[in-house]
Amino acid sequence: MTWDQVVEMLTSPLMQRALLAAVLVGAAAPVVGTFLVQRRMALMGDGIGHVALTGVALGWLVGSWANLVPQDALAVPGAVVAAVVGSIVIELVRERGRTSGDLALALMFYGGIAGGVLLIKVAGGSNANLISYLFGSISTVSTTDLWWTAGLAAVVLGVGLGLRTALFAVSHDEEFARASGLPVRMLSMLVATIAALTVTIAMRVVGLLLVSALMIVPVAIAQLYARSFGRTMAAASVTGVAVSVVGLVLTYYQDIPPGATIVVLAVLVYGVAAALRPVLRRPQPVRDPHPDMVDDVLLADDDVDEVCVETPDPAAPGR
Amino acid sequence: MPHATVEAPVVRADGVGVALGGQHILTGVDLSVASGEVLALLGANGSGKSTLVRALLGVVPTSTGTVQLFGAPLGPSAPWSRIGYVPQRLPAAAGVPSTALEVVTSGLLHGRTLRLPHGARRRALDALAEVDLADRVHQRVQDMSGGQQQRVLIARALVRRPDLLVLDEPTSGIDIPTQATFVDTVARLRESGTTIVVILHELGPFAPLIDRAVVLRHGRVVHDGAPPRPRGDHADSFHDHTHAHPDPEPPPTGPTLSVEVGP
Numbered sequence: 001m002t003w004d005q006v007v008e009m010l011t012s013p014l015m016q017r018a019l020l021a022a023v024l025v026g027a028a029a030p031v032v033g034t035f036l037v038q039r040r041m042a043l044m045g046d047g048i049g050h051v052a053l054t055g056v057a058l059g060w061l062v063g064s065w066a067n068l069v070p071q072d073a074l075a076v077p078g079a080v081v082a083a084v085v086g087s088i089v090i091e092l093v094r095e096r097g098r099t100s101g102d103l104a105l106a107l108m109f110y111g112g113i114a115g116g117v118l119l120i121k122v123a124g125g126s127n128a129n130l131i132s133y134l135f136g137s138i139s140t141v142s143t144t145d146l147w148w149t150a151g152l153a154a155v156v157l158g159v160g161l162g163l164r165t166a167l168f169a170v171s172h173d174e175e176f177a178r179a180s181g182l183p184v185r186m187l188s189m190l191v192a193t194i195a196a197l198t199v200t201i202a203m204r205v206v207g208l209l210l211v212s213a214l215m216i217v218p219v220a221i222a223q224l225y226a227r228s229f230g231r232t233m234a235a236a237s238v239t240g241v242a243v244s245v246v247g248l249v250l251t252y253y254q255d256i257p258p259g260a261t262i263v264v265l266a267v268l269v270y271g272v273a274a275a276l277r278p279v280l281r282r283p284q285p286v287r288d289p290h291p292d293m294v295d296d297v298l299l300a301d302d303d304v305d306e307v308c309v310e311t312p313d314p315a316a317p318g319r
Numbered sequence: 320m321p322h323a324t325v326e327a328p329v330v331r332a333d334g335v336g337v338a339l340g341g342q343h344i345l346t347g348v349d350l351s352v353a354s355g356e357v358l359a360l361l362g363a364n365g366s367g368k369s370t371l372v373r374a375l376l377g378v379v380p381t382s383t384g385t386v387q388l389f390g391a392p393l394g395p396s397a398p399w400s401r402i403g404y405v406p407q408r409l410p411a412a413a414g415v416p417s418t419a420l421e422v423v424t425s426g427l428l429h430g431r432t433l434r435l436p437h438g439a440r441r442r443a444l445d446a447l448a449e450v451d452l453a454d455r456v457h458q459r460v461q462d463m464s465g466g467q468q469q470r471v472l473i474a475r476a477l478v479r480r481p482d483l484l485v486l487d488e489p490t491s492g493i494d495i496p497t498q499a500t501f502v503d504t505v506a507r508l509r510e511s512g513t514t515i516v517v518i519l520h521e522l523g524p525f526a527p528l529i530d531r532a533v534v535l536r537h538g539r540v541v542h543d544g545a546p547p548r549p550r551g552d553h554a555d556s557f558h559d560h561t562h563a564h565p566d567p568e569p570p571p572t573g574p575t576l577s578v579e580v581g582p
Binding site for chain 2: 034037038039040041162163165166168169171172173174175176178179180181182183187219222223226227228229230232
């Protein structure tokens with residue numbers, strides 16, 4: 001690719017908006033993803049994504065009743081409301097107990113998708129209208145979309161970074177957080193809510209079905225190399241921006257779907273990073289974890305000058 | 320304990336009952352711990368020791384009765400900065416690594432303090448140095464041995480300089496140096512007037528430090544008073560070695576055995 005092509009790409013308003021959206025989403029999604037992985041809720045984003053589809057269709061329905069132009073003007077607000085409500089319900093189900101929660105979440109996922117498909121038909125649309133939400137349409141990002149994305153990304157990053165230690169405390173050891181009097185439920189709801197907001201802003205970039213990938217895969221890559229929570233989060237965020245921008249630029253030159261390209265790229269990076277890990281990772285110095293530890297049993301080749309065996313086993317051979 | 324009579328008790332439980340999943344784990348537990356006291360909670364596996372301290376700290380909800388900490392009802396208004404809790408073990412590792420420093424730093428948050436105070440890093444490093452982990456502050460806790468993880472948990476509880484320390488079976492399944500760290504820590508804190516509630520399977524090396532013992536059986540208090548004698552406790556009526564359910568604890572004679580073997 002020549003310099004002229006790069007300039008041409010960067011001067012296209014369409015591409016400028018798309019790139020900005022990709023950077024914002026790529027940076028914000030892994031921040032939330034780090035907390036979700038820590039809480040063992042890596043699939044929560046998928047659940048919220050499914051529920052958000054019903055929200056998109058509901059927004060569409062309300063828009064068509066109110067004769068709004070375009071018809072899907074309320075799709076994003078609808079998705080925001082449905083995703084936030086859905087994430088809070090998921091969090092409440094999780095809090096109640098894990099066994100039945102699994103089943104309840106599954107019900108919610110299927111209900112979300114089916115509800116969306118059904119409602120879009122009622123609203124006078126077709127399944128084709130949902131495709132751009134399911135798989136993303138970053139190349140059609142409007143200025144209004146960009147403002148939504150920027151505003152929500154600011155909220156997500158502000159909460160996720162500003163309350164990082166508190167959210168870490170709750171995600172790392174919920175029992176200790178409760179025994180410290182932390183508002184565990186409020187903080188858990190906060191994680192769920194910023195996850196929901198991330199789903200709705202990432203919806204335009206990678207689509208609802210792939211939203212969770214952008215939250216989780218960069219974290220999966222980062223934790224291969226990082227040694228701390230803070231560095232995992234930072235590295236995941238940088239990785240998220242990198243794969244989003246590179247994926248988007250690829251689709252500028254090739255006729256391939258941006259959302260899928262970004263996700264496939266991220267998964268490829270994970271594969272390469274995991275394969276190279278034994279080579280690249282700084283070797284741990286070999287050291288005895290407990291050098292002061294007193295040995296508790298005597299082995300055959302140890303010095304036998306200490307009094308240790310009061311009654312030798314008569315059955316032992318060679319004694 | 321000169322203040323014990325004028326101050327509100329550090330922990331006060333009245334008729335506490337806990338039901339989990341329809342089963343009554345605790346019924347009608349009354350408990351009062353005075354300032355500066357070192358209290359051992361004893362009982363067989365499944366007798367409700369852990370559930371009691373978790374109820375006292377608000378980890379599990381109580382179905383009946385009331386709990387007061389430093390005279391304030393359990394809840395947002397309780398003085399959480401004065402309370403340190405050491406659970407039995409770290410939660411199972413998740414996918415995200417976290418260093419000893421990060422885990423201990425999180426212990427500086429409590430109640431409505433959701434952001435770190437100034438000098439948080441310094442305080443966390445000091446707390447880790449106190450448990451002999453100064454050279455491992457940047458190591459992943461997931462990579463540490465069980466004993467080292469336990470030390471991280473003590474440091475996390477001590478980093479906020481608590482007036483009440485609650486320990487859940489601190490000596491179960493850990494190496495002898497770490498057990499010694501626990502005993503030293505409890506002795507030092509007792510000296511400085513810290514109130515301590517410790518769950519123990521048997522008194523073991525803690526015996527000389529214990530002021531009072533409460534024995535639970537089937538979720539009820541069956542003994543509240545002087546600690547059982549250090550040796551010969553197997554003969555006492557309340558010493559119960561039956562294992563109600565499988566438990567990852569080591570044989571309870573572990574620590575004492577090493578003391579007795581010698582030239």
